[in-house]
Amino acid sequence: MENKLKIHNTLSRKKELFEPINSPYIGMYVCGPTVYGDAHLGHARPAITFDLIFRYLTHLGYKVRYVRNITDVGHLEADADEGEDKIAKKARLENLEPMEVVQYFSDRYHKNMDQLNVKNPSIEPRASGHIIEQIEMVKKILEAGYAYESNGSVYFDVKKYNKKNNYGILSGRKIEDMIANTRELEGQSEKKNPYDFALWKKAQPEHIMRWPSPWSDGFPGWHMECSAMSTKYLGEHFDIHGGGLDLLFPHHESEIAQSVAANKMQPVKYWLHNNMITLNGQKMGKSLGNAVSLDEFFTGKNDLLEQAYSPITIRFFILQAHYRSTIDFSNEALQSAEKGLKKLFTAIKSLDKLIASEKSTSNIKALREKCYDAMNDDFNSPILIANLFEGVRIINSIKDKKETISAEDLEILKKLFNDFVFDILGLKTEETTGKQNELVDGLLSTILSIRQEAKSNKDYATADIIRNELGKLNIQIKDTKEGASWEIGD
């Protein structure tokens, strides 16, 4: 495989040439959802971003083990070290066992991911399923002297760690600034310093999700699961760790500290972060009351939405921006994505019917090169899409007989669209396939042959009635020399 891929590494704040630790194998860990509510646009973005990366690396020939976790315990409200577990709270409000909440929202998350054509990860571990691994890692951190027990809980000693290491290596933050920014919360007196974070929490009596440990019946701190599970499935040093920018601090910063303390090495070679989605320039979030769930997008049932948007429209909308840029949500932007997608698929249908000529008037090989260049430049999907639309222009020109293409180039162009549109961008047509489409095709052929017959008999009234009736069904008939063809609108 060509080794031209450059990736922006949050750790170095630079684009670096991608050199896997043990090529062709790649280990990639991505922070998945905390499953206590319906997935919204903020969940779709990292899932689609790292799906694109998973697909592209696989396309290049790498063997990727992609681990995306499910957080089902230990994630407390406001991402803090005190307060109620997000899932336990939902379970209490709904009068359910916490694992019923986990099952319900995991199932819905998976359904949404399928709709968005996001591939399943190779392994999808759950925090609650790896308590032993987390306890073992806390023990190692304690042994290394970078944690302390306090009243049945265990905290990471940030100040001590920072003397020999850099707590801030990823985020660029300084301990001094953290002190100023840390709010004092109830129970923080257990900690030596306010910026220390929990590795293990003693459970309050009302806390349902609890396990025995050497320190107390309790549960792991939120950051522990990713360190323990990435180590278990990808090793102490692996290639890629991804997640949303909102997880950079304190979550990912703390993951690094935990792994360095326990395993004496940087856990991750390349850190990748997708940017946020805003709504009219404002952060979108559940607590802000402006989060639109994916199901609401797919059905249009939310006052912020002017219409329903299909899952692939949402996917295309997200891929139209580079993953490190913010995306501002608006109905206009989504409608424009919808139109773009339609234009793309109309061209792909035409592509199948193009007829080769002796020569090409466009440089198809150069176009292919540009598509790879875009993806090799830190997975730049908007530039890739712009190049594909240059391909759309070429296809339409050939169709309209303004340009020509050689047989060899036509094959290249077909493979190019197949590889990049379907395999790498993961787009797909949303018409139902198979039996039903055959039926529609069959019925339309029948109707058009009746119309042709009418026209032959100079019965233009019938021919026009048929055209009008089909128009009502949003089907356009085009009369050409070769006969009538049709196109189904939305």
Next chain:
Amino acid sequence: MENKLKIHNTLSRKKELFEPINSPYIGMYVCGPTVYGDAHLGHARPAITFDLIFRYLTHLGYKVRYVRNITDVGHLEADADEGEDKIAKKARLENLEPMEVVQYFSDRYHKNMDQLNVKNPSIEPRASGHIIEQIEMVKKILEAGYAYESNGSVYFDVKKYNKKNNYGILSGRKIEDMIANTRELEGQSEKKNPYDFALWKKAQPEHIMRWPSPWSDGFPGWHMECSAMSTKYLGEHFDIHGGGLDLLFPHHESEIAQSVAANKMQPVKYWLHNNMITLNGQKMGKSLGNAVSLDEFFTGKNDLLEQAYSPITIRFFILQAHYRSTIDFSNEALQSAEKGLKKLFTAIKSLDKLIASEKSTSNIKALREKCYDAMNDDFNSPILIANLFEGVRIINSIKDKKETISAEDLEILKKLFNDFVFDILGLKTEETTGKQNELVDGLLSTILSIRQEAKSNKDYATADIIRNELGKLNIQIKDTKEGASWEIGD
């Protein structure tokens, strides 16, 4: 809710009146798949059986917490206490991390269950996610004196347990017979008696899936997971435990022994077992080389199959037998199920168009009573289906104006079919819905109005051409006084 439900309890070998421990709440645990290969008919049967029971109990108004596990560790080859873990073996052969195997086949299992219209359970716990709970239960059994440690492994002391309890209470087996039937295998010298079973196994050096425990780095015995997870999510005494008859001994017998030893009480009030599927009278199984995967059924790609069978045909085929009877698989039986299903759905379409008269010529309320009686008699789905076909006969007679139905009875009949066919039996039409169907309807209306127009103009040639063309698409036109109607064949 009416309390007329009788359930055959394997424990008492009798049909008993169903009296939930804490009505309206019901706890139900069912043994799910060991995920190291594609799901076959043998997986479909318990899933569909307990889905029927889950649906019916919910229909009656009970609040059911349905737990169905995934076995991802500890299930050794030949269901023995020695040998290789089924999943680890597959992982070794495929050069994968065991959890990649688990993820891959779990995802495929879930897809198959969706296709079969099997509802997701409330909680789907994994054995590897509950190692601590299993270790804690082994500790309790050791404390109670019913287990012993041997060379880093822990075994259940069946002989000692049997002095005060009955190891055989579920299966009816006697210890003396077990001795005669137990094959001596390598490593059994660790056990006091050959019929003792492993609660915890010390891992051999090459064994990948291992966790620390007080006895050794190892893994739980196969029977432990269900005892530990059912206790965790349903309590020490719960209503229903289900599974295939092949799991009755030693798996379920051992579950009872473990729970009685640890918790000092019978864990389950009602034990339910579905019978097996045979092929020409022979057991069907992976090791027998005659297991047909569900995907093969759905695509027809297996030499044993004459054609593809849709997921709902498979579901209907299984429901046509009572869950405690064996089902013998054959192409004829499946083809007959396919025909029956079609007849049922054709009648349901007619039902929507029936027009009420003053009086009913059939006793619809008695029919409803018979449907409930069937299900209340140990979930007798074949009798239920026979009654629904009596309903089909009535519908067709009314449609053909040989019988009549009152407005009140028509509503009852519609609700009856809706409740039993869709909600309880979980059947569904397999035509794609929504947009595409609208399009087909629209096109057909267009074609039929053209044909009507032609007939009005005495242009019978065109009318016949249209009929023939539609015939080729397997669409039948019926001319009635009210105009033409159509029916799409398969």
